[in-house]
Amino acid sequence: MRPFLTYIFFVFSVLTFAQEQENSSYIDINYFKGNIALHNNSILHLIKGHPEGVILSWNKKTFGNEAWEQRYNFPDYGVSFTYQNLKNDVLGNNFGLYAHYNFYFFKRHLMFRVGQGIAFTTNPYDKIDNPKNIAFGSRFLSSTYLMLNYKKERIIDNIGVQAGLSIIHYSNANVKAPNTSINSITLSAGLTYNLSEEEPDYIIPDGKEKFTEPIRYNIVFRSGVNSSDIIGSGQFPFYIFSAYADKRINYKSAFQFGTEVFFSNFLKELIKFNAVSFPDRNEDGNTDYKRVSLFVGHELFINKISIITQFGYYVYYPYDFEGRTYARAGLKRYFGDKWFGAITVKAHGAKAEAVELGIGIRL
Secondary structure: OHHHHHHHHHHHHHHHHHHOOOOOEEEEEEEEEEEEOOOOHHHHHHOOOOOEEEEEEEEEOOOOOOHHHHHOOOOEEEEEEEEEEOOOOOOOEEEEEEEEEEEEEOOOOEEEEEEEEEEEEOOOOEOOOEOOOOOOOOOEEEEEEEEEEEEEEEEEOOEEEEEEEEEEEEEOOOOOOOOOOEEEEEEEEEEEEEOOOOOOOOOOOOOOOOOOOOOEEEEEEEEEEEOOOOOOOOOEEEEEEEEEEEEEOOOOEEEEEEEEEEEEHHHHHHHHHHHHHOHHHOOOOOOOOOEEEEEEEEEEEEOOEEEEEEEEEEEEOOOOOOOOEEEEEEEEEEEOOOEEEEEEEEEEOOEEEEEEEEEEEEO
16 A cells, blocks of 8 residues: 555645646656566575556657757656566665656657666665575665567557556665666557647757867766675775776767776775685685776767766776676766766676766866
8 A cells, every 4th residue: 555655645635746847848657567677596585476567758859959959859757767676585675866868760760769767676685584586685776778679659648558568667775785686678558648738849950060079088076885795794884996088079978088996895895804704715805995097988868867887997907806897887967068977887797786976177
């Protein structure tokens, strides 16, 4: 009953908020059902039923009043709420709140949505009450969802339909062990409701934009807390200092090359732990825990927000932990022309190491 009441309250709140907005917005509700992907054999005991739930969204349409809207074929942006029953008493139920963008293709009948936010799980790991839940080591999780829908608006008055595929990911990125994470692959179907009778015309750009910009230099500081995979080993702060150059080749894209230094205190404690616990490995408990890397990356600019992807290689790597390569992905938000904040996830393959909060300057 409590999840249902929470859902009803959120529906009411979104409807009230949406009615107060300008008339170029719509709401949609989607039901989904599918399977948990077996990305790790250790979660096999957690896959029992077919997870199902709902995604409720408010979406603000764009019509080209700003240049970035024209470049991306007039996307929508908005907020989403999700409820998911994972069909397993060990996993419990998850609630999520996201910011999202909708991008359109094929005469706006194909919609691709990217949502990023935070989720709350009702039944995380507990060494006494719930020791089998190795997927979620904390109540609050980082969550991403993707949706690919065929969409047809205004079939009956302001009501439309959409259906397609949704993927939902939950992980706390090793903020607290355990953390094997859960990925749901689902089919979804739903309704849309436009909050206006008429909408303005799209503003079509006159011609191709020209863009030039010199090489820019960036300095970033990232930090947060994380832990090793050893349950009960504790949470420790980490610090990352990055410096890189980027070259913006057009309004949308920039390529990056740089270096960074990692001070990961969880790794310092893990080195000591392994040296004492596994003497047959002949490991030195005083091995340096710091790492230095070179990386290349790409930044996709969308208004004041950008999406970054980076791939790195440790050139200084005194202790072997999850391999010498890593990837980073996440969001940046610019404040003015130079300063920005960032939230990113760093991972080795499919295994996340940390959620990073960063602040930087682009000179």
